[in-house]
Amino acid sequence: MTQVTIPLHRTPPVVRFLIAAPLLLAVLALSSVAQARGAPDSFADLVDKLLPTVVNISTTQTVEQGRGTEEFEEFFREFFERRGGGGGGEPAPRRRQNSLGSGFIIDRTGYIVTNHHVIAGADEISVRLADDTTLEATIVGSDEKTDLALLKVESPTPLPAARWGQSEDTRIGDWVIAIGNPLGLGGTVTAGIVSALQRDINAGPYDDFIQTDAAINKGNSGGPMFNIKGQVIGINSAIFSPSGGSIGIGFAIPSALAENIVLQLRDHGAVRRGWLGVRIQHVTDELAEGLRLDSARGALVASVSPGGPAEAAGVKQGDVILEFNGRPVPKYRNLSRMVAETPVGRDVAVVVWRKGKEVKLKVELGELKDEAAVAALPEETPGGTESGDVEALGLKLATITPELRSALSWTRRPTAS
Known part of the structure; x- marks a missing residue:
């Protein structure tokens, strides 16, 4: 077979146009696809508006400090009983344990949404705002079945609040932004797409998670998942990871479920089903x-x-x-x-x-x-x-x-x- 090469600088004008036209159409097609996906050049302007609505949550609780495994505990109990020391009846040592999570403000008067597991068993709850102001929080209500909780802080000034979005309108492939407090580092922003919808991960009877590849790590729990409009469409709650770190498989409670639960917690302090x-x-x-x-x-x-x-x-x-x-x-x-x-x-x-x-x-x-x-x-x-x-x-x-x-x-x- 004979291969014919046409030097670009010697190509007749009509031929050059015929070659350039498909290339131009291809560029326009790619441009239209990118526009259809809604991919921005930068998330910076949007994030500037969203960061003040996200908070870091730290909790303190008192837990019993075990002596070891059950076998060793039984051994020591029998040992002290034989010695007459009554060691088996002594209370186990107790220690203070701290944990970290995220949340977001839904009302200018100080209502904050987070995960139930972030505040479960907490003796004290502190909320740190984006401007580093720290406020003590109280639990308005919590629902273990959906892993949602509502907190309240008293602020001398109105707080910036996030807006709920319609998770039902979310499509696989949509851009999402996750903001939270991973590993206690403070306000951190990651972005990705919706990987799947209506995921059932056997976390509870109401599993209906949004799956995303946006990086979510320990400490992100309770933080918001925003759509490209800056609306909360999910609450980051869980990750799938053999190592404990993000591998691009994160799960968020959809706003369609969360908004109704949060409303009941605010009005009644509990959920009626x-x-x-x-x-x-x-x-x-x-x-x-x-x-x-x-x-x-x-x-x-x-x-x-x-x-x-x-x-x-x-x-x-x-x-x-x-x-x-x-x-x-x-x-x-x-x-x-x-x-x-x-x-x-x-x-x-x-x-x-x-x-x-x-x-x-x-x-x-x-x-x-x-x-x-x-x-x-x-x-x-x-x-x-x-x-x-x-x-x-x-x-x-x-x-x-x-x-x-x-x-x-x-x-x-x-x-x-």
């Missing part, structure tokens, strides 16, 4: 086929709590809940969040799949109590392993028992693969 009173099972492809469902969706009712709202409404074992409060139920974990977010006492329309057809019901939601949450825990199965999939809100994961199989009129058994 709806209670349906059922145990639920994931609908597999095989189950869907056996139930004559068009696809694997919804939440299979494994059992109904006696005297609960579901029983009063006519929900039965073997039903598949397809819709709740006018919204489709794609997976069983979606139902968990839907029930929890619905006000107690509200009448809710529920659509279930029963014997090959849809049945419409009306349920008046109860309130989830501690005893209801305990009752919702799954029974231990021999040789079973903890999966972290427990739904402690009057909803519960269950295995397919012979009774449930009979209620479903489902005779097929899964085959090993």
